[in-house]
Each structure stands twice: as structure tokens, then as C-alpha cells.
Amino acid sequence: MTRLEDLKTGALVKGVLSNSLVTVVQTKWHGSNVVELTYKDTSGNPGCELLYRDREPDLDIVSVGLPWSFDADGSMFRLISEANRIRMAYLFDPLLAVHTSLVEPLPHQITAVYDEMLPRHPLRFLLADDPGAGNFCLSAKKYSGHNTRHRSVGG
Numbered sequence: 001m002t003r004l005e006d007l008k009t010g011a012l013v014k015g016v017l018s019n020s021l022v023t024v025v026q027t028k029w030h031g032s033n034v035v036e037l038t039y040k041d042t043s044g045n046p047g048c049e050l051l052y053r054d055r056e057p058d059l060d061i062v063s064v065g066l067p068w069s070f071d072a073d074g075s076m077f078r079l080i081s082e083a084n085r086i087r088m089a090y091l092f093d094p095l096l097a098v099h100t101s102l103v104e105p106l107p108h109q110i111t112a113v114y115d116e117m118l119p120r121h122p123l124r125f126l127l128a129d130d131p132g133a134g135n136f137c138l139s140a141k142k143y144s145g146h147n148t149r150h151r152s153v154g155g
Contacts, residue, residue, distance in 0.1 A: 002056060002061050003056055004051060007061075009025065010023065010024060012024075012061070013059060013062065014061075015055075015058040015060055016049060017047075022039035023040045023041075025038040026038040035050070037049050037051050094114070
């Protein structure tokens with residue numbers, strides 16, 4: 001059994017008209033026992049009828065509301081859309097980590113990481129850099145000298 005309080009905008013209701021369904025356009029209460037129902041029938045013709053409590057057993061809601069609505073929590077929608085934006089941001093900005101961090105890498109560091117190290121799979125070693133101390137040049141020199149010495153000794 002459908003109660004008069006269940007008649008909401010967009011609901012598809014059987015029993016208002018004898019042989020067809022109607023779509024609720026608007027409800028307006030007159031006291032607690034009477035509702036003025038504005039509706040459209042299946043052919044789109046509008047109608048208006050006063051429904052009393054004694055008509056409740058004849059009414060049946062076939063479909064409730066619209067297939068979509070805009071009555072959800074707006075802050076939750078904003079949070080979820082921001083999370084999805086961040087999750088897919090790398091597709092639009094390959095240097096996302098550099099642009100969103102407080103660290104300001106030098107151009108050669110960006111090239112070393114994004115062009116040389118990340119494309120290599122599997123990455124077997126990591127050459128760390130302490131900016132401004134000159135260690136990058138020294139370690140690169142030692143590493144290249146290490147390979148040269150082994151090549152000359154081994155043959």
C-alpha cells in the first residue's frame with residue numbers, strides 16, 4: 001500500500017487514472033489528509049486531482065523518482081572528483097611529481113631520472129645526487145673509471 005507521503009516528484013504511479021500510469025509533477029498538501037497531485041499521463045497530457053487518505057489502497061508506485069538526481073552531498077562529490085583528478089593527473093603531466101613538490105630539481109637531474117632511469121626495467125642501481133656538493137660528477141667519474149679499469153684488465 002502506498003501512502004500519500006510517498007508521492008514524490010518524478011514517481012510513476014498506478015491508480016490515479018483508471019487505465020494508465022501517471023508521472024508526478026508536483027504535490028501540494030492541504031492539511032494532513034489531502035494532497036493536490038499535479039501529474040502527466042502517458043501521452044503527456046497534464047492533470048490535477050485531489051487525493052484523500054481513502055484512495056491510498058488504490059495507489060501503487062511503479063517507479064520512484066528520476067533515474068538520476070542532484071540531491072547528493074556536494075562536498076563528497078567534490079572530494080571524489082578531486083581524488084580521480086589526482087589519480088589520473090600523470091596522464092596529462094608526465095613530470096607531475098616535479099611540478100607538485102617543493103623540491104626544485106636542476107635540468108640535468110630531471111633528464112637523468114625521467115629520460116634515463118625510469119624507462120629502464122628492471123632498474124638495477126640508483127645513483128644518488130646531493131645537489132650542490134659535486135658528488136654527482138665525482139661518482140659518475142668513479143663509476144666510468146671503474147668500468148674502464150675492469151675492461152682493460154679483463155681484456
